[in-house]
Amino acid sequence: MSMSNFGLLHIEEMCFIFRGSELLLRNIPDIELPSEEVVRKCLKENFGRDWFTEKTMGYSAVHLESDAPTPAECRWVRLRILFHENNPLAPLAGRALGLLNWRKSARFCSFCGGALVDDKYETARRCSACDRVLYPRLSPAVMILVQKGDTILLIRHSDRNTDTYTCIAGYIEHGESLEECAVREVREETSLEIANIHYLGSQYWPYPDQLMTVFRADWAGGEIFLQDGDLEEAAWFHRDRLPEIPKPGTIAYRLIRGFL
């Protein structure tokens, strides 16, 4: 892997430049990262809030200011698009954005308040005062497809202003297993009971640091009763008459399509 030097910056050939969660691409129909020349110019003119290089992974990542202009012959795309299209760049770009997001909250040591600096050898931050090492954090979550005969349970969130229906999901709490989390989330959101819980897979999702694990389960009792204000609607949908569901590339899409 060839590398280039930009003054103090040590930049890998593959460079992900973000503005918020938008990724900078060449302004062509294909998904292609900008040339080295563009990266050089961009960094010179809009030096970012933050940047880092993972030599072992062969890439650099830069976070530009939110009002950074669009460089000539470039365009911004939401990183989600790469996931939706199953683009081969998506996992590494996701890692880059996830680590940039993490670094925003990893500036000071949570033990002594000392300033954190990049560790020389690992993808971690080291406290300049007490020498503790802080590693990137992930938030595990659970998504459950609940099945009842030829129907599945889908929900719609009240705060998302969308007609898209998806599966119940939530973050794991201390003291519970993934399966216990699935039972609790379904019960909390809909007051339904589930059984026969099976793990199906997982997906990393850098918004901001999620590891989503997915399960299927059978309805085991109860009627739908919305427990709190998070959900606009929860209903059983027949496999032949599904509403609008999340886009391809999301794990929710694969989970629901798998049922079909």
Ligand SMILES: [Zn+2]
């Ligand atoms: Zn410290």
